[in-house]
Amino acid sequence: MFGTSPQGDGSKLPMQGIPQPSREEVLKLPRVHISTHPVMAHKMTLLRNKNTPPPQFYQLVKEIGALLAYEATETLSLEKSIIETPLQSMTGYRLAGGIGVTPVLRAGLGLAEGFRQVIPDVQVWHLGLRRDEETLQATEYYNRLPHQVDLQVVYAVDPMLATGGSAIDAINILKRRGIPRLSYLGIIAAPYGLMRLAQAHPDIDIYVAELDEALNDNGYIVPGLGDAGDRQFGTF
Ligand SMILES: O=P(O)(O)OC[C@H]1O[C@H](OP(=O)(O)OP(=O)(O)O)[C@H](O)[C@@H]1O
Numbered sequence: 655m656f657g658t659s660p661q662g663d664g665s666k667l668p669m670q671g672i673p674q675p676s677r678e679e680v681l682k683l684p685r686v687h688i689s690t691h692p693v694m695a696h697k698m699t700l701l702r703n704k705n706t707p708p709p710q711f712y713q714l715v716k717e718i719g720a721l722l723a724y725e726a727t728e729t730l731s732l733e734k735s736i737i738e739t740p741l742q743s744m745t746g747y748r749l750a751g752g753i754g755v756t757p758v759l760r761a762g763l764g765l766a767e768g769f770r771q772v773i774p775d776v777q778v779w780h781l782g783l784r785r786d787e788e789t790l791q792a793t794e795y796y797n798r799l800p801h802q803v804d805l806q807v808v809y810a811v812d813p814m815l816a817t818g819g820s821a822i823d824a825i826n827i828l829k830r831r832g833i834p835r836l837s838y839l840g841i842i843a844a845p846y847g848l849m850r851l852a853q854a855h856p857d858i859d860i861y862v863a864e865l866d867e868a869l870n871d872n873g874y875i876v877p878g879l880g881d882a883g884d885r886q887f888g889t890f
């Protein structure tokens with residue numbers, strides 16, 4: 655029911671009259687993870703505040719990206735690593751296989767920076783998608799994904815999961831690169847976009863900081879935070 659994308663016909667607002675699932679419905683989805691950490695809730699309130707200026711907003715996106723990265727990497731595989739401490743040898747662990755992060759431009763850039771503060775040696779694969787604000791359809795305008803893939807997992811990172819169109823496209827593009835495991839990492843999801851992403855890609859894990867109420871008729875998440883790209887980069 656929620657698998658179709660909105661289609662602006664010019665005569666009405668793009669989400670007008672389109673049924674949306676409730677928060678309760680999407681909370682039942684099996685691979686959806688919504689943060690319950692109090693530090694996240696604190697930072698989210700600062701982020702959403704319309705009086706938070708771009709430099710502080712960008713800093714918060716990075717901090718939230720680091721917290722999300724920590725939560726979303728809890729199931730990564732490890733391999734044994736024998737080292738010498740100053741006192742003796744011991745068997746420790748290191749992450750098995752490489753990790754990739756795909757920031758969906760522009761708004762995903764701050765999240766990717768936060769991710770890199772947790773795991774500095776990730777590969778960063780940039781992907782540019784732009785949502786048409788009248789039809790809500792995303793188009794690809796930049797793609798620097800390498801052809802050689804030797805990673806255990808790639809995280810597509812983008813703060814806003816609204817209709818889900820951009821996230822579905824990003825995962826489709828990454829799947830065509832043959833990556834064995836993919837996850838999506840975002841800040842705020844609308845139930846509509848979360849349901850569509852989970853239905854289109856039931857094989858990925860989806861991590862978000864918070865789940866909001868709905869999309870408004872224009873396709874913006876409410877209560878939301880406005881335009882995550884503009885608020886990071888000061889382009890109002
Ligand atoms: O779920 P959707 O309905 O597809 O909407 C979400 C997309 O919209 C925003 O990007 P935008 O197109 O505004 O680009 P920007 O990052 O350059 O601001 C956001 O960062 C997502 O990529």
Ligand SMILES: O=c1cc[nH]c(=O)[nH]1
Pocket residue numbers: 761814816873874875876878879880881882883
């Ligand atoms: O609420 C929204 C929806 C799409 N993109 C944003 O930046 N914010």
Ligand SMILES: [Mg+2]
Pocket residue numbers: 761881882883884
């Ligand atoms: Mg934007």
